[in-house]
Amino acid sequence: MSARDEILGRVRRALADADRSSPPVSRDYRVTPPDGADLVALFVERVTDYRATAVVVPDADVSAAVEAALAGRRPIVPDGLPWPVDGLADTGQAAAELDAVDAVVTGAALGIAETGTLVLDHGPGQGRRALSLVPDVHVCIVRADQLVYGVPQAVALLDPARPLTWVSGPSATSDIELDRVEGVHGPRTLHVVVADSFRA
């Protein structure tokens, strides 16, 4: 018998006497976000809690804010980024070549205010996964209208068929005496630029 058939047979036998009427799953936890919550302010507060930086600028000033965050580093820039940023194009560089690049600038699929999380679905303007991973500085631009309140709203919008990377602050470890250290293998520095024309 194949391993598959044997395991499925074991599962069947294990549950032969079980009462299989599953209790219904209550979705009470999907609470309505607080009325009139200032998502931009909450998002910025939560992002900075992770020791990332965050600035809010009008759309027209995004390129300048990105330049300031880069502080002279020359980034790699994926195709389709809606804001003009000077840098290297993605020509399919191997990982070792990306390792020689100082920074990366990407957009995002959405941001989660409650947890200060950016989600990349690696579509246009975000690049393949390696781009936002190997360079040591990540500048990520998210529009204010891409922010949602919490995790349930984010999961509902995201497409599981795409590879997703959820980023909450720079890479970190607490593996040595539970002392938090920012920066291990992922980008050690994360700068977030929120484009919000209505606010600024």
Next chain:
Amino acid sequence: MTGTFVGMPAFPTAARDALADSQLRGNLARATGTIRAKRAAAVAEVPEWEALRAAGAAIKDDVLLHLEDYLVQLEASLTASGATVHWARDAAEACAIVAAVAKAHDADEVVKVKSMATQEIGLNEALAEAGIAAWETDLAELIVQLGDDLPSHILVPAIHRNRAEVREIFQRAMGTAGRPAPDGLTDEPAELAAAAREHLREKFLRAKVAVSGANFAVADSGTLVVVESEGNGRMCLTLPEVLVSVVGIEKVVPTWADLDVFLQLLPRSSTGERMNPYTSTWTGVTPGDGPQEVHVVLLDNGRTRALADQVGRQALRCIRCSACLNVCPVYSRTGGHAYGSVYPGPIGAILNPLLRGVGVDDQVDSLPYASSLCGACYDVCPVAIDIPSVLVELRSQVVDAHRGGLPGGEAAAMSAASWVFGRARRLAAAERVSGLTGRLATRLARRLPGPASAWTDARDLPTPPRESFRAWWRRTGGGGDA
């Protein structure tokens, strides 16, 4: 990891040694105390926490009760998205599948994301025998591997090591596995992390094959999820050409939408953060992005045995957050090694006997006794596993197994004790009868006969005081060395 848990002494002996190690106790008390406080704050921020817990438990129960359907659905979704699905009855079969994939690509090394399932099956040792080096890339796992040591905590496996020890391990062993530690390395955690970054980077950049586990496997979409902090997971899941993920069959969740429960429960329970730094999800192969050959090994290795246990089945809801370890008065004094398994603490005390069966190994049989049944683990568990009740059930199974089919006095006494302990725990949780707990337990403990079997050997705890353990713990903070 070249160390092994096989042949470990039963819990009481190992625990006695661990308790005598004051350095270990100090490290543990500080560490578990810190995470406990962080978790409590992260959970208190979420008013709907109890609703999330109830949903997490209900979703997992639904999965377990219809596991066959969900596994078949998962297999179909994975296959449709370009992944190759393998099934492994046991550890040996799973290890052989991973080794065969690596060999097919002429790989003599793989990079690994921290994964409980691959530790459980002893993958590193099996790959070493096949001539393949398995590099652990999580910082704590790297410390454990280079130190030729054993993990002692699910989330922070090197929790028993302090910074000076880590520095010494890096200086001594990094050079034997690749890039040596930099000269003049101090014991600052930031410097130690930077040394790990340098050491591992060359491995990430050249590895052809990566091995991971998965925190969740979504049946309706065929998506796997890895939750991590350091970015080593992203490196392994993104850069190599080939990815093999070893996934326990209980890791299934029905739908993509169900992740909105678990991606809230897990980070807050585990590291006590609103969200962990990185979560990666992938669905089979994405052309031009990440591994172009994706394998998934669905692993039984005792899970169907646990599934058949009507009381114990709920242990398969576990999302390995480790919150129950950090609140456990026994774990936070003895540490993880005393449990003799990759799954320590309260969850280990039930999961090991459930996966491996009772009456076979004295070490495993002693684990259901490594508890005061105080119930703190149940209170913090994000999927509401009633660990104390499962412990009580397993104690009676251990007793049954040891009386060799003959009804014995010990068995009867222990079954009665189990019932009373289980009952007493529920009463104590209400904190109305703290004195009664002690009195009942005293009477029962005196009635139990001599050291004829593993379980009596395992009874190393003193006669319970009249004050309930829980009440004492609350009052004293556990004796004050935290």
